[in-house]
Amino acid sequence: MIKRLIPAVAVGALMIFGGYAALFIAPDESTMHAIQRIFYFHAPSGMVALMAFTICFIANIGYLVGRKPHWDCLAVAAAEVGVAFNTVVLITGPIWAKPAWGIWWAWDARLTSTLVLWLLYISFLLLRDLIADPDRRSVFSAIYGIFLFLDVPLVYFSIRIWRTQHPQPVILGGQGSGLDPTMRKVFYLCWFALTAVMAILIRQRYQLERARNEVEELRIEAERQISAAGQA
Amino acid sequence: MNTARAATTILVKEVRAEFRARELLNTTFVFALVVVVMFSFAFDPTAAESRRFGPGLLWIALLFAGSLMLQPSFAREHANDTLDALCLAPVSPFAILLGKILANVIFLGACEVLLLPIFAVFYNVALMPVIGRLVFVLALGTFGLAVTGTVFSAVAAQARMRELLLPLLLLPVLVPLLLAAVEATAGLLSDTPELQSTWIELLVGFDVMFFTVSWLLSDFLLQE
Numbered sequence: 001m002i003k004r005l006i007p008a009v010a011v012g013a014l015m016i017f018g019g020y021a022a023l024f025i026a027p028d029e030s031t032m033h034a035i036q037r038i039f040y041f042h043a044p045s046g047m048v049a050l051m052a053f054t055i056c057f058i059a060n061i062g063y064l065v066g067r068k069p070h071w072d073c074l075a076v077a078a079a080e081v082g083v084a085f086n087t088v089v090l091i092t093g094p095i096w097a098k099p100a101w102g103i104w105w106a107w108d109a110r111l112t113s114t115l116v117l118w119l120l121y122i123s124f125l126l127l128r129d130l131i132a133d134p135d136r137r138s139v140f141s142a143i144y145g146i147f148l149f150l151d152v153p154l155v156y157f158s159i160r161i162w163r164t165q166h167p168q169p170v171i172l173g174g175q176g177s178g179l180d181p182t183m184r185k186v187f188y189l190c191w192f193a194l195t196a197v198m199a200i201l202i203r204q205r206y207q208l209e210r211a212r213n214e215v216e217e218l219r220i221e222a223e224r225q226i227s228a229a230g231q232a
Numbered sequence: 233m234n235t236a237r238a239a240t241t242i243l244v245k246e247v248r249a250e251f252r253a254r255e256l257l258n259t260t261f262v263f264a265l266v267v268v269v270m271f272s273f274a275f276d277p278t279a280a281e282s283r284r285f286g287p288g289l290l291w292i293a294l295l296f297a298g299s300l301m302l303q304p305s306f307a308r309e310h311a312n313d314t315l316d317a318l319c320l321a322p323v324s325p326f327a328i329l330l331g332k333i334l335a336n337v338i339f340l341g342a343c344e345v346l347l348l349p350i351f352a353v354f355y356n357v358a359l360m361p362v363i364g365r366l367v368f369v370l371a372l373g374t375f376g377l378a379v380t381g382t383v384f385s386a387v388a389a390q391a392r393m394r395e396l397l398l399p400l401l402l403l404p405v406l407v408p409l410l411l412a413a414v415e416a417t418a419g420l421l422s423d424t425p426e427l428q429s430t431w432i433e434l435l436v437g438f439d440v441m442f443f444t445v446s447w448l449l450s451d452f453l454l455q456e
Contacts, residue, residue, distance in 0.1 A: 064449075064452050116404055116407050119404040120404045120405065123400050123401050123404055126397070126400060127387065127388075127391060127397065127401060130391035130392045130393055130397055131390050131391045131392075132392065133390070136390050137390075139452055140386075140387045140390050140391075140453075142452075143383070143387060143449050143452055143453055144384070144387050144401065146445065146449065147380070147383070147384075147405060147442070147445060148405065150441060150442075150445060151405045151407075151408065154408035154434070154437070154438060154441075155407050155408055157408070157434070158407070158408040158411045158412055158434055159407075159408075159411065161430060161434075162411055162415070
């Protein structure tokens with residue numbers, strides 16, 4: 001219990017500190033003012049979602065290679081957490097866009113690709129819900145997951161050529177980009193905090209999935225014994 | 233039996249089964265036709281407007297039709313458990329998948345041959361001057377649709393609600409293909425027709441990548 005509690009409390013404290021830093025320590029942005037502060041959670045959430053989907057992809061390959069159930073549990077945990085962070089991006093984005101652009105949504109490159117990414121992984125989770133047999137669910141969702149992840153660069157690339165309106169990347173961007181040093185520190189702090197939240201959520205969901213599998217196996221075994229006793 | 237011969241056998245079997253039943257092609261073609269007609273109510277089908285939304289309409293009709301047509305590709309093997317028999321045959325799983333992909337390319341191609349003239353007449357677009365390049369774009373798009381659609385039809389065949397599930401699995405993955413195919417077709421139907429190499433490269437990339445992945449994953453896809 002204590003072993004589980006300590007990381008959760010630590011991550012909670014980190015998030016509180018991250019929120020405080022984003023609201024009070026980071027300097028005011030000259031044109032957008034307060035609304036710009038959402039950026040400290042919006043952008044890192046997007047990066048964390050991509051990290052989670054990458055973990056899902058690795059787990060998909062891991063499952064197909066070794067057929068060990070724990071890879072499958074990791075895949076579903078990472079996909080669900082990734083979708084959650086992706087949803088955060090899609091909600092915080094329009095909140096920022098309304099005052100900054102004057103509209104909630106624009107079919108700009110990044111918005112569109114983030115939405116497509118969300119749809120892709122929603123289909124992945126739907127597929128898992130609809131395959132009843134556990135072994136088949138693991139194999140076929142792993143195959144689909146690999147297709148999905150390889151599609152992501154194509155989606156980004158094609159939509160990028162198609163149109164772009166989003167602010168250019170300011171982190172690791174090209175020339176002329178860059179952040180105030182304090183802003184940069186706060187940004188990295190929030191990114192680190194959200195990554196820690198992701199790690200804890202994936203761990204929790206992974207354990208839940210393993211427990212669920214165990215219950216399922218016990219149920220099947222119990223039914224088998226009951227029917228054997230009925231026949232005898 | 234080598235892969236090419238095995239794939240040809242499967243291809244012939246698929247085509248023969250379809251020509252005996254003739255249900256897939258008829259239904260898909262009529263469905264695509266209905267979509268094309270319904271669009272004329274959603275937009276004003278004047279010549280200028282058609283040139284703007286025509287390429288998108290054509291590809292949306294093809295993608296929707298494809299996502300419905302490819303669904304029975306594996307699901308129909310379930311009726312008599314014939315997929316197990318296929319998998320027991322001493323051929324590589326990739327040969328089975330390849331045969332089915334090629335059969336679906338033929339079926340989709342047949343639909344397009346029927347649909348294109350009707351589309352040209354209804355929406356008043358001149359296809360003949362660019363027909364060679366248009367067929368090239370259609371071939372690249374159709375191949376990508378057939379590859380991903382056939383693989384996902386094997387995936388969806390394992391699930392409940394498979395008729396509804398395949399479009400859900402397929403359409404988001406096809407976003408890059410749809411964009412590239414629509415933009416390439418729009419380039420051909422504009423006042424100064426040209427084949428934009430960026431979109432062709434993207435289509436070729438999509439096709440090559442997913443065909444390779446299908447080949448690599450075919451063992452897992454068909455061994456269950």
